[in-house]
Amino acid sequence: MKITFFTHSTCILEIHEKHLLIDPFFSKNPIFRNIDFLKFTKNLEKIDYILLTHAHYDHVCDVEFFSRKFTNSLVISNYEISNYFDKKGINTYGINYGSFISFPFGKLKYVWAVHSSVFDDGTYGGNPGGFLLHTDEGNLYISGDTSLTYEMNLIPNFGKLGLSILPIGGRYTMDINEAVIASEFLKCEKILGVHYNTFSSIQINKKQAKKIFYEKGKELILLKMGESIDI
Numbered sequence: 001m002k003i004t005f006f007t008h009s010t011c012i013l014e015i016h017e018k019h020l021l022i023d024p025f026f027s028k029n030p031i032f033r034n035i036d037f038l039k040f041t042k043n044l045e046k047i048d049y050i051l052l053t054h055a056h057y058d059h060v061c062d063v064e065f066f067s068r069k070f071t072n073s074l075v076i077s078n079y080e081i082s083n084y085f086d087k088k089g090i091n092t093y094g095i096n097y098g099s100f101i102s103f104p105f106g107k108l109k110y111v112w113a114v115h116s117s118v119f120d121d122g123t124y125g126g127n128p129g130g131f132l133l134h135t136d137e138g139n140l141y142i143s144g145d146t147s148l149t150y151e152m153n154l155i156p157n158f159g160k161l162g163l164s165i166l167p168i169g170g171r172y173t174m175d176i177n178e179a180v181i182a183s184e185f186l187k188c189e190k191i192l193g194v195h196y197n198t199f200s201s202i203q204i205n206k207k208q209a210k211k212i213f214y215e216k217g218k219e220l221i222l223l224k225m226g227e228s229i230d231i
């Protein structure tokens with residue numbers, strides 16, 4: 001499994017030659033104020049799935065752009081978010097907190113997040129969530145925007161995680177110290193930190209953040225814009 005990071009919570013996963021775009025946030029992203037995101041993303045060869053954790057604009061503002069560019073792509077999100085995009089003529093697959101569902105890239109489950117979820121136009125965005133992916137290229141937990149929650153203890157019961165993608169910027173989500181506790185709940189040694197340094201309200205010291213994880217026997221991975229890792 002290859003993971004490419006695009007700032008904030010936006011990532012692309014490559015699993016079994018399927019490309020999954022997570023929470024696309026470019027056009028309204030302050031980081032892309034001076035970078036042309038159309039140019040930056042023009043080499044993306046394909047997107048097969050678009051996974052959305054919740055309806056806040058910093059997670060969904062470019063769904064229509066990518067859905068229309070990659071017309072065979074399928075949006076996977078909660079029932080309410082799926083309905084919202086379905087009404088705009090986009091291919092969607094609505095789910096809810098429930099069982100694992102099989103897709104060509106592996107099994108996926110929508111899991112609890114403690115946050116909120118509403119579109120910019122006021123439309124209700126259902127309950128916020130995260131995704132648990134079990135694939136034969138590894139198991140991955142994407143928490144979405146969430147505070148620390150005891151529910152995370154359930155996640156490793158389904159299988160050992162290779163990596164967890166957790167927010168670390170604080171204020172709207174967990175901060176670094178809480179993400180360390182989360183990684184203990186998850187019994188996960190490798191964390192990809194997201195949702196930091198995009199806005200002035202979620203600034204972190206990267207070196208210090210890595211040290212805090214290291215001292216607890218965990219590895220915090222922080223990627224540059226466009227950088228990839230294999231797990």
Ligand code: NI
Binds near residue numbers: 115172
């Ligand atoms: Ni949010």
Ligand code: MN
Binds near residue numbers: 058145
């Ligand atoms: Mn957010």
